[in-house]
Amino acid sequence: xxxxxxxxxxxxxxxxxxxxxxxxxxxxxxxxxxxxxxxxxxxxxxxxxxxxxxxxxxxxxxxxxxxxxxxxxxxxxxxxxxxxxxxxxxxxxxxxxxxxxxxxxxxxxxxxxxxxxxxxxxxxxxxxxxxxxxxxxxxxxxxxxxxxxxxxxxxxxxxxxxxxxxxxxxxxxxxxxxxxxxxxxxxxxxxxxxxxxxxxxxxxxxxxxxxxxxxxxxxxxxxxxxxxxxxxxxxxxxxxxxxxxxxxxxxxxxxxxxxxxxxxxxxxxxxxxxxxxxxxxxxxxxxxxxxxxxxxxxxxxxxxxxxxxxxxxxxxxxxxxxxxxxxxxxxxxxxxxxxxxxxxxxxxxxxxxxxxxxxxxxxxxxxxxxxxxxxxxxxxxxxxxxxxxxxxxxxxxxxxxxxxxxxxxxxxxxxxxxxxxxxxxxxxxxxxxxxxxxxxxxxxxxxxxxxxxxxxxxxxxxxxxxxxxxxxxxxxxxxxxxxxxxxxxxxxxxxxxxxxxxxxxxxxxxxxxxxxxxxxxxxxxxxxxxxxxxxxxxxxxxxxxxxxxxxxxxxx
Numbered sequence: 001x002x003x004x005x006x007x008x009x010x011x012x013x014x015x016x017x018x019x020x021x022x023x024x025x026x027x028x029x030x031x032x033x034x035x036x037x038x039x040x041x042x043x044x045x046x047x048x049x050x051x052x053x054x055x056x057x058x059x060x061x062x063x064x065x066x067x068x069x070x071x072x073x074x075x076x077x078x079x080x081x082x083x084x085x086x087x088x089x090x091x092x093x094x095x096x097x098x099x100x101x102x103x104x105x106x107x108x109x110x111x112x113x114x115x116x117x118x119x120x121x122x123x124x125x126x127x128x129x130x131x132x133x134x135x136x137x138x139x140x141x142x143x144x145x146x147x148x149x150x151x152x153x154x155x156x157x158x159x160x161x162x163x164x165x166x167x168x169x170x171x172x173x174x175x176x177x178x179x180x181x182x183x184x185x186x187x188x189x190x191x192x193x194x195x196x197x198x199x200x201x202x203x204x205x206x207x208x209x210x211x212x213x214x215x216x217x218x219x220x221x222x223x224x225x226x227x228x229x230x231x232x233x234x235x236x237x238x239x240x241x242x243x244x245x246x247x248x249x250x251x252x253x254x255x256x257x258x259x260x261x262x263x264x265x266x267x268x269x270x271x272x273x274x275x276x277x278x279x280x281x282x283x284x285x286x287x288x289x290x291x292x293x294x295x296x297x298x299x300x301x302x303x304x305x306x307x308x309x310x311x312x313x314x315x316x317x318x319x320x321x322x323x324x325x326x327x328x329x330x331x332x333x334x335x336x337x338x339x340x341x342x343x344x345x346x347x348x349x350x351x352x353x354x355x356x357x358x359x360x361x362x363x364x365x366x367x368x369x370x371x372x373x374x375x376x377x378x379x380x381x382x383x384x385x386x387x388x389x390x391x392x393x394x395x396x397x398x399x400x401x402x403x404x405x406x407x408x409x410x411x412x413x414x415x416x417x418x419x420x421x422x423x424x425x426x427x428x429x430x431x432x433x434x435x436x437x438x439x440x441x442x443x444x445x446x447x448x449x450x451x452x453x454x455x456x457x458x459x460x461x462x463x464x465x466x467x468x469x470x471x472x473x474x475x476x477x478x479x480x481x482x483x484x485x486x487x488x489x490x491x492x493x494x495x496x497x498x499x500x501x502x503x504x505x506x507x508x509x510x511x512x513x514x515x516x517x518x519x520x521x522x523x524x525x526x527x528x529x530x531x532x533x534x535x536x537x538x539x540x541x542x543x544x545x546x547x548x549x550x551x552x553x554x555x556x
Contacts, residue, residue, distance in 0.1 A: 011521065018082060023139040030177055032064040053285065055188060056127065063131035068139055082140065086132050097125045101238060122190055122251075139164070143520035186287030191249030192259060192275055192313065194285045197242040197303040198292040201309075203303060204241055207250060208234035208262040214481055215542045218258035218276070220474065220529035221483075225260065225274035226320035228474055228529060233481035234262045246288045246299075252277075252302040262322070263336035268303055268310035272320045280318065326475065333472035333486055338501030340365055341537065342448040342523050342547040343393040345418050351410035353430055356403050357387055366393040374406065376430055379404075381438055392422075395501040396448060398521040398549035415468065418539075419447045439515045439554040447536035450546040453489065458518050459550040462506055464494040466527065466544055475531050487525045489546065507555055515555035523547035 039057045041085075043049055049057075068077075070085045074519050097100040197203050210216070214233050221228045223453040240248045249271060252259030259277055264270040280299065289295060291553045292302040292313050301315030312319060343366070358370030368391055374383040390409065392399065401407060406427040411421030423443040424433045433441040453464035474483050488497035500506050500522050509513035522540070524547040531542050538545035 001511055008390065013175065017077045018071075018079065018140075019142040020068055020076055020082065020143050023068045023142045024044065024072065026139060026142050029064065029068055029140045034059045036061040036065055052284075053123075055126065055190070056170050059093075059125050059128035059129050063093075064135045064139075065183060067132060075183065080141075082136075082143070086136060089237040089299070090129055091130055092130070094126060094439045097123050104239055105239075127255065162171050186225055186243075186246050188284045188287050189247050189249035190284050191251035191283050192277070192280045192298050193273060193301065193318070194249040195242075195263065195301060196247050196289045196295060197244055198289075198302040198304040198313065200244050202241055202243055203265060203268070203305075204239065205248065205263065205265040205268070205303075206237040206239055207248075208237045209250075210253060210260040211235045211481070212253065215528075215531035215533075216258065216260075216408055217529045217542055218255060218256065222258065222274070222276070222403060224474070226323050227325065228483045229260055229262075229272060229274065229322075230324070230476045230481050230483075231322070231528075232263070232479065233260075234528060244289050247285055251282065265303070265310070267305065269312065270322055271312060271321045273315070273318060274320060275318045327473040329473065329475070330471050333469055335486070336500050338395070338499065340395065340523050340547075341393065341448050342549065343391075344446065345389075345391040347411050347420055349411075351408055351409055352390065352499050353406070353425065354390075355373055355383075355427065356401060357405045359401065359403055364393070366391050367399055370400075374427075374430065381430055392420075393523050394549055395523055396445065396501045397519075398446070398523075398551065399500065400442060407479070408432075410431070418449050419445065421445050435554050437554070439514070439516065441553065443552045445550045445552070446550070448547050449540070450548065451539045451541040451544055453544065453546065456546065456548050456550075459508060459552075460491075460518055460548075461508065461516075465490055465492050466546065467497075477528075477532075477535065480535035481530055482528060482536050483524045483530035484528045484545070487527045487544065489522055489525050489548075500524070513554065517553050517555045520554075521549045521551075523549065 020140075034100050036058055043054050043057070066089045067082070067086045070089065071082050073087065074081070076082050076085060092106070096102075096106055137366075152187055181298065195205065210229070210233060212235075233244070242248055247467055249265075250261050252261060252273075252275070255275055259273075259280075261273045263269065263273060283299070285299065289300065289302070292304065294313045295302055301319060302313040303310050304313055305311070310540050315489050352371065353375060354369075354371035356369055357372050358368070360367060360370075362370045368389050370387050371390050372387055374381050375384055376382075400422075401422065406425040408421075408423045408425050408430075410423075412421045421442065422444045425431065426433045435441060445459050447459065448455045457464040466489050469486045469488055472485045474485050476483050490497045498520065502521070504520045504522075506518045506520065508517070524545070526538075526545045528539075528542050530543060531540070534542050536545070538547070
């Protein structure tokens with residue numbers, strides 16, 4: 001009988017023991033190792049290639065060198081083990097590029113075993129990951145090849161290449177049981193500015209970048225960044241352990257006109273870094289600086305310890321000592337009597353048709369409307385459901401409605417959820433109540449948190465402007481990053497400012513049959529240099545935060 005095979009050829013192939021050592025003698029792996037060593041110890045910093053190219057070249061070559069080297073060190077003999085080595089390299093490499101915290105821990109781990117790295121996170125380095133697939137495709141077949149046992153000369157070559165590969169991946173040299181700083185190469189760093197450890201021992205740094213969700217008016221903050229950028233404006237700290245003479249770069253936000261970071265450490269005075277992104281651009285810097293004299297005058301600074309602790313050197317044009325000392329507030333800058341925030345309870349998406357059955361002003365300055373819902377049924381207005389409350393917080397002069405009137409409460413198209421309109425309705429038809437000329441009898445528009453006077457001047461039919469109050473400093477909100485100051489609102493070309501809580505009347509000019517009278521009531525007005533959306537109830541966009549009510553009625 002013909003012999004029946006126990007398994008397919010592919011299955012037998014999968015069970016063959018792998019020999020990762022064989023891959024170390026292939027032209028692909030040796031060439032990658034040569035590229036890695038030459039780039040790290042010769043090309044980088046030579047000017048022969050752009051910094052961006054040399055930074056990526058090591059990553060590409062490392063993705064081919066590292067998995068095989070790891071497999072050799074762990075004596076891997078199966079495809080599954082080899083796959084685990086590739087995934088491990090991918091995982092560690094990705095974590096270093098995406099997580100500053102992990103990069104700092106990895107740097108500390110390497111320093112603990114005598115191989116210090118100064119690492120910077122650069123998500124663009126993940127472009128090297130496809131080279132792991134190239135390593136798998138080209139080198140795994142070499143490991144599976146059926147060859148005779150390695151002769152002693154080959155084993156010696158493999159051992160030598162393994163040592164060179166390991167040495168190249170950690171980029172360091174050992175002498176007398178310690179690290180020779182003059183011969184150690186540290187990875188280039190990338191950012192807007194960099195910090196150098198100008199000491200003969202490791203130091204720990206904590207770098208807190210400016211929060212991404214913070215809105216900053218760079219021109220206003222530039223006048224006092226050390227005071228206006230409060231602690232709450234910065235995110236979680238990134239921890240860095242810097243070996244002697246090494247550098248760490250601060251890679252700041254690129255979507256703003258300016259960037260900032262808060263830096264501190266053990267025995268190191270806190271410093272706030274604030275730069276103009278157009279002046280201080282992101283670039284590559286050396287991974288180490290042996291002498292603080294060599295710090296670039298515009299982009300480098302150093303920390304040097306003495307008897308009194310850490311001292312900062314360099315970066316005087318963009319390095320500041322944080323302070324929470326607030327300037328004296330003139331009496332004219334205090335909140336004005338009559339100021340209040342507009343607010344209201346929820347409004348259904350399709351609006352609220354209701355008859356006002358009660359209207360009471362509470363001690364908190366808010367009106368409670370007792371509402372009876374109504375709708376048209378068989379051509380007749382009928383009541384629906386039970387009485388229910390609706391609340392409106394607004395100045396008394398901005399609430400012209402009375403018990404017995406029927407109104408439509410709806411979200412305003414002017415400011416979406418930041419605005420609400422209350423329109424008087426015909427109690428019988430539930431249509432907008434109009435006069436003989438077809439003009440709406442009364443529409444009250446409440447606009448909260450306008451980021452610009454131009455967002456609300458259409459309702460007033462006037463061009464509005466906001467002017468900072470003379471001599472009023474920027475103030476930082478308590479337990480919040482928001483920075484604001486009072487502003488006055490006026491009609492462009494007008495002779496006086498609006499008084500909070502007091503009505504300002506404007507009449508249309510032109511056709512008297514279409515003319516309307518608009519009564520504007522200002523509630524609140526601020527200008528913001530820094531906006532923290534987590535604790536600011538008004539505008540979610542800079543630069544202004546203005547609450548204004550407008551009552552629109554026929555002129556005659």
